[in-house]
Amino acid sequence: MNRAALTSRLAAFARSSLFWPVTVLVAMLLGNVIFTHGFLAIHVRQGHLYGSLIDILLFGAPLILVALGMTIVIATGGIDLSVGATVAISGALACYLISKGHGLFVAIGVAVVASLLLGAWNGLLVTRLGIQPIIATLILMVAGRGVAQLITGGQIITINDQDYKLIGGGYWLGLPFAIILVAIALGVTVALTRRTALGMLLESVGGNAEASRLVGIRAAGLIVLAYAFCGLCAGIAGLMISSNTLSADGNHAGLWIELDAILAVVLGGTALTGGRFSLAGTVVGALIIQTLDTTIYTAGIPPRTTLVFEAVVVTIVCLLQSPAFRAKVMRRRRRRAKEPAPATSKQEVTA
Amino acid sequence: MSDVLSGVVARGRPLAPRRRHVPVLVTLGLFLGAFLVGAVRYPNFGTAQVFLDLFIDNGFLIVVAVGMTFVILTGGIDLSVGSVVALSGMLCAIGTMKLHLPAPAVIPLVLAFGTLFGAGMGYMIHVFQVQPFIATLAGMFLARGLCLTLSENQISIDDSFFDALALNSLHLPGGTHLSYGAVTALAVFAIAAFVLQWTRTGRNVYAVGGNEQSALLMGLPVGRTKIQVYAISGFCSALGGVLFALYTLSGDPTHAIGMELDAIAAVVIGGTVLTGGSGYLVGSILGVLVLGVIKTILSFEGTLSSWWTRIAIGVLLFGFIALQRLINARHRAAAAST
């Protein structure tokens, strides 16, 4: 690639919405490299890979998965607050069935189908009953947690199926299986959205619902599909989480994961209002959150301060993404220049 | 001519409920119905004290729901309330137990802190156009994080002022009593209801929630109003935190997890629409009481476990929202045909 092409590629990247998230992530990784000895090191033990970088990917796997599903829903202009409940229900169902003697595949199958149905339920509330997504999914968020607790009887179900452990805690070809699963999920999502026309149609619906209607797009089916997909992702993440500890905790599994997932999507540059979405951005966003957690842990900072750092990072990225904030900062720098003040006031009048 | 006629008809039937009052009346009906079910089923349920206990046990939620109502009336949302409650309680505990400051000095400082915290989020939302969901989510993380940083474990409060308030109560006729926390909650409700109905600030809240663009063109102080409601919510969360610390006599980083959901559920069940502009404070209070009576019934039942509360709340939420959609749809169809 010659210099001109390289510069233009870099310029395009700088202007893209991916710029700030990637920069922040790289900065955090660099900070780690500088301050933590052996951060980049990867060891091999018993044929398995270990290291800080692997840890970030492994612990972040469930979040990346949930965030992928969330991205699709947000692209349609919606949101899904119930993924945490779905995570809990999925793990609870699988462990419950296994503990009652059913086979592994039956248990996983039921959990997956249930997650799909829960997602579809959300989609139907939004399209058929016309309920705002935030409220529609709030219902399942509250009731679903209760259902998960009902299944586990308020206790933690523990099981002993080593095959089940593979999903979240096992290894395959040297890598943690969870990472492979996420990579497959990412591949499938990319194929589903970019290799078919689904991605473009979803962006159209989220970007301008009326224009999409006038083009003949039937949004209802697509929206239900989006929510069902989100439910599915949450369900698989739930299996990952519960298999890691070979147990299902209806009270705590997936608690607040929806908020982290929404944050990951927003950090990655996808707008909450819908339209253009970026799967890569979401992955970067989820990695930022996970790297932050890992950084705090390896730096020996008490983990209880994690939330404060997350809040600060989120605030910074949101401000950087806010045109109003950037305008204010720019205006302060340009006060010296002789620029005429814009005559048009900000108040838009639809006359 | 038809609206003039309907105006005359409306005035000729002063006792018929207005359409906009229907949701609150439904909530009231629901509360009375649930209370009746409990009274019929359990012998000790149908007493005045059990009714007053609802206020004693849920006083802090009432205060938080009041603040949340202000925010939701403007079409926003505040996810940080639970965390601010916990942080405020923790600040009370640390102020009195670790810094040995007198409680009457600590409490106003905590309230001021909550108000500023809320105003900060309001500023981000209005001036920098960050969406309320995200801004208050960051606030939630920050408050919870600060709380955890201050102390990872519970701190018991053994302060004379707190003890005096917690161990004494207001004695009412008939041998019943009401805690000072509950009294505070009722006072907050009264003041807030006054503000919303009888002051320009309160009316501006409704206007901004009804149509922000119109409010701007009519010359109303939209920005100031938006920041104000988040500041009020911050104040209410802080006060709720103080009341919660009074109720539990401790500060604990795991307090009030998920309280924001309870507050939002109470507000929605109380008939306030999440898009803003319509709703009554009394509805939110009734919403809290409905949640409270469900919990009370379950505790009387003894055998049913706590997760049924969640499921019940979820079903209730669904019912109310579906009802709201139905009322809206019928209203719009009627308006279109005139």
Next chain:
Amino acid sequence: MTAPVLEMDGISKGFPGVQALDDVAFRLFPGEVHALMGENGAGKSTLIKVLTGVYEADAGTVAIDGRGTVIHGPLHAQRLGISTVYQEVNLCPNLSVAENVFIGRQPRRLGRIDWAEINRRAAELLARLDLDLDVTAQLGTYSLAVQQLVAIVRAVDLNAKVLILDEPTSSLDRGEVGRLFAVMRRLKDDGVAILFVSHFLEQIYEVCDRVTVLRNGRLVGEYPIGELTRFDLVAKMTGQELASLEELEEATPEAVQGERLFTLEGVGRAGAIDPVDLDLRAGEVVGFAGLLGSGRSELARLIFGADHADSGRIRTDEGPVSIRTPRAAIDRGVAFCPEDRKGDGLIMDLTVAENIVLALQAARGWLRPLSQRRRDELVDEYVKALRIQPPNPDMPVRNLSGGNQQKVLLARWLITRPRLLILDEPTRGIDIGAKTEIQKLVVSLAADGIGVVFISAELEEVLRISHKVEVLRDRRLVAELRNDGSLTPERILQTIANGDADT
């Protein structure tokens, strides 16, 4: 001769790429109803925004009661006595009628809002205008017509000297219009100056004293209504008097006898367009002519299924068909380029290529994506054919100029190979070169056997390419004129002005 309450002089206002107002003068006297007229792009709405302080003029002066001022914003304008009632009535539907009148300045007693006083005064104000409403009822329970009157009451109570009514009658039926006019006459008697912006000819003549006409950002003139015939007014608005018959090529499209595609029988929609009978044939270009607001777009939307028809039927040769959604229309080979390119047409987030293939892709469904190669082929073909600039298919469509955005929209529909193509103001806001390209394109499409509905406010354009012209006025189809060589812009104007085909 009383002094004008409002005097604007030499007002100019420009935006990147367009001079919205150019040295415009305007006077308003107390106690008169003054119409402001002009087609789209004439500068009416910009003038009003300057008057209400939303925009600051680049040049010129504004004087109120003889004193020069600079208006800083809507609130300032309000305090100076200039109040505006907009088409979408900027009040709060969730508050009561009385509260809407007094919000922000509610009278207080002992520190609390005096509701009794508010209700009493509101009822009084409404009664003075002969309105009897339940002032404690929510504003939203009343029709738009009533809400408008409440907005006027609020403006009047704010001591408005100048009341601007921006397209107030667009959503009103005849009875409601009558009531509005009665209120306006009352206010006139009280000395209020009313600026009435509308495109309904008959209403202008019914209630206004004087009229100012703008065209392309310039002042055409200021006339007492009694001295201006309808024909003259329409001619001044559309600029037909300046019509260079030079540009009118003598090419009249040949008569066509293509197969009938669709027949509309009594198709109409309440509040949008009265029932219409219309034949649409293959290879035939049907022009819709009429002023803004005459129902042209509304009729087009009914044909496309974008709106539901209340009455009538659409038939094909196979029998009656139901076209109630865009999907149904598209499946029958209908395509539609809406008037509002940005709001209803393009998806701003997406690239040029994506916008172009969108309709085709939507018809195929998401499971059958166009291969990248096929997509590139198609996009390149149309980018070249329509000369879309810059020829970069991966550019976000929001970065293109208006003319090129329109071409993208056209390309989108042409790709679907429709049988009937409906174009709503496709050449508005586009330079002459692109305009001619699009007109030539329409002619060649018709020659290929595609039926076209062509909506435009520019009559020469309509005449140049249409086989027949449907004339619409005040939401009614008033005439169908065959373009047989003897049809002139003047005759169309007459029809618009008089409401019938007789000259």
